[in-house]
Amino acid sequence: MTLDPVHVDGIARLAGRVSGGVDETDQQRLAETVWADFLDPLTIDGAPVLESLGEHRRRLANVESVALQDPPFPSTHGLDSGTINPTTFKNGLVLDVSQAAMAAVPSDLDLHRARTIVMTVHTNDDTFTVAQDDWTMTDEGYVRERALHAPRVDRYEQNVVHALALYLAESKHALSQVEVVDDLLILDGPIYPTGLLKWIERDTELSDLLQEREEPADIVANYLELVERFVERDVPLVGFVKNSASKAVTQAVRRNAAAPNAPWANDAAFFTRVLARRDDDGEALTDALTFTNWFVSRVGTDRILATDDETLDLDREFALAPEDYEVTFFVVYDPRDDLLYRIEAPYAFTRDEALRERLTRQFLLEIAAERGPPLAVAKADELARIDRQGKEQLRRKIESVFETDRHKEYNDKRWGMTFEGDL
Secondary structure, X not given: OOOOHHHHHHHHHHHHHOOOOOOHHHHHHHHHHHHXXXXXXXXXXXXXXXXXXXXXXXXEEEXXXXXXXXXXXXXXXXXXXXXXXXXXXXXXXXXXXXXXXXXXXXXXXXXXXXXXXXXXXXXXXXXXXXXXXXXXXXXXXXEEEEEEEOOOOOOOHHHHHHHHHHHHHHHHHHHHOHHHOOOOEEEEOOOOOHHHHOHHHHOHHHHHHHHHOHHHHHHHHHHHHHHHHHHXXXXXXXXXXXXXXXXXXXXXXXXXXXXXXXXXXXHHHHHHHHHOOEOOOOOEOOOEEXXXXXXXXXXXXXXXXXXXXXXXXXOXXXXXXXXXXXXXXXXXXXXXXXXXXXXXXXXXXXXXXXXXXXXXXXXXXXXXXXXXXXXXXXXXXXXXXXXXXXXXXXXXXXXXXXXXXXXXXXXXXXXXXXXXXXX
16 A cells, blocks of 8 residues: 555655754765865774875766776676575575676686585584585586585574675685686675674674684685785786675764764765765766775774784785785766765785776776676676576475475565565
């Protein structure tokens, strides 16, 4: 049943009771102040947590002109992983299945056929075992697959099986395909497993799991090894974040005693304020992409990879200097769709000014031409995505193997489908 007009008008009246607080003009002025006076560097208790690489500035690139430029990197590869989303069964099992795929521009059909598939299973049943908790090869060697017994938790079972399946599939697939990437690899998302690293901040049980158990620690180590291998081959590794919900920068601004108020909901809202352009009549200008300089980031989960952080005690040899693993990023605003993108890379690559500039031009060109993610990322997303029909087929097959049914909720009856929500 839809809302009647009288209900819509009533809700609008309620909205009118909410104090506007800082108006649009003041918010813009506040964003300009934070950008100009508090980000070069941004400090907390005197320690820099966000520092500019090179000159602290904003730039713009005409959409039509940049889209027609020759790409700085002659070939690109993209990598993504998709899941069926966590599923609970009546026998107490909670599982998720993830497949990772890599795409190439120009296309490589053999590469596109390759997959890494991980099923992660959680149970509180002491009699449950994984018959073969190791990697096997199928489809004439194109598919690598594994079933993983997740560490037991009292809560967050769905979060655990989802993160372990997603990031194990992605990291292992990337490591298995390192040698095929000649010029540039773009991960669909951050360069490190943010969903795992957030366990540190989310709950004591999850934090202990990340710091004490082998399975999640091994996945984090996979990403560090990935950085090392790409540095060894002198091929840049970059992450393209399409939907960043990070609040790390704005929260750090609030923690800076000298900084003004930071009313933005998240970092994307702040940087959009900083980068959006308007004419004298207040109309949005859409002829150019706008973007920031690169930053070294030690805020939010990025601090876990900082040189002086000891949150993770990984039992491994590090091939690079500690600062080489640190997260660096810049953001690009596309006014045509009012969208902001974050591009990440390890400091090992972005410390070089010429390479930073090549990466910047590559992503400006791709965003301008594709009006969204780079083509290699879009192709990888299509290869790795498990659509709604595929998810349903997989779940039914698993029901048959387990000889049990899924645990259903009222939303299954209400919507006629399994609820697909964010964790």
